[in-house]
Amino acid sequence: MRDRSSSTGAKPVRRSAISVDVVLFTPRNEQLATLLVRQPDGRGRERWVLPWDARHDDEPLDDAAARIARGALGTAPAWLEQIGAFGDRRRHPSEGQLSIGYVGLVPAGVTSLPETSDAAWHPVEELPALAPRQRAIMEAASEELRLRLDQAPIAFRLLPVMFTLSELQEIYELLLGRRLHKASFRRALQGAWLVEPTDEWRSEGRGRPAQLFRYAPRKRRGNRRGVRFDLLV
Amino acid sequence: MRDRSSSTGAKPVRRSAISVDVVLFTPRNEQLATLLVRQPDGRGRERWVLPWDARHDDEPLDDAAARIARGALGTAPAWLEQIGAFGDRRRHPSEGQLSIGYVGLVPAGVTSLPETSDAAWHPVEELPALAPRQRAIMEAASEELRLRLDQAPIAFRLLPVMFTLSELQEIYELLLGRRLHKASFRRALQGAWLVEPTDEWRSEGRGRPAQLFRYAPRKRRGNRRGVRFDLLV
């Protein structure tokens, strides 16, 4: 919070400065939403931008990203990882020539943003216009999520500590952009030893109550399967 | 070649400068090898370093990486992709605080390096000591290769245009670090429509000659399979 004043606002920036840009995702209304902040553009108009700030001298990049995420969100995200460096000649709010992109995840329900903040969640399908380089960072973040989905516990970082299997499946369907088969999904989950049931159940509207689970990876499965040629050709 | 003089050698670099570091891989003697260049360290000793150079003003990062790869290799690699930004406080030959890592692939057989160059291929299993940040870039490059193996035509970029299926399988085994089943490998390959046979055969030593294939992806397979929970927990 202490850093908030420096993480938004139109400020003159040395062209040689490096910006760190953070894409935060959370599930909202069956959609992925991302956090944007309102920033005056110096010509009197307002624009939405990804949370960003210049890297401080010699500051480790991961620290800078965590600082910027905390500033915009008011709390730390459940996950934060670098996407890459974006150093083309596309435009960026900083006017600088190099940006480092990060992607972070916020569990469903953590919707309260700091009151002093100009931040708001926007569905990824209907984003306002962004500066070209921030648009590229945004798209790389979505791509990264999908690629890392089966290598990192991404889906669990988008859920509260306790969740139903239907909620988990909805997150996977959201990220993959396609429906999954319920029985197969649960069988695969069981085989992976990733979740454990709790004693609690949650009744939601009409049907039968669902058991709550928590993320509790047990053991690494040694049995890697054969090669898959799922090339995106 | 024109750029070689600037891509090695001990040079004073502004601490704010950004370095671009390139990890080039090629298969050699049943192992992965990577290209290192000999660089005097200013204190009279010599060290091996990853090919690197400072980014020129406003130069797009991809252009810088291609320039550096060409400088060290004498020719363009068959594939070149960014790994990420490394901005911690670990040491780097440039003395700078930020490096952008790239990974590139060179087909087997392109072993002739520019004569004027101090570059040499080193097996990845027995690398000389590198500066800590370059060591991290090196490890991230290997990791990246393995992760993208089934999403990008990586194996084919490590082979000449025409190759036998045994050669292709050896590349996969090299990158995955485990043996694969011959019949299963070929069945999966056939189903993916990634290669097409040519009229040519190659006799190599004793056994039956092998048919040569070329990389020729036909169509994207629409039938994505179920979720895999291959989390690295």
Added chain:
DNA sequence: TCAATAGTGTCTGTTAGACATTATGGA
């Protein structure tokens, strides 16, 4: 002829997906 490697056919256990059925609450 033997040795060595390429390439293929068959069998079997595993698994993804379809379908059906039971379980358990709210309206």
Added chain:
DNA sequence: TCCATAATGTCTAACAGACACTATTGA
């Protein structure tokens, strides 16, 4: 009671891995 959702059992087609076999060359 009916309806909606959770959870699970069964069947089937597809597939990975094992094994064996044929094919074709050099020594």
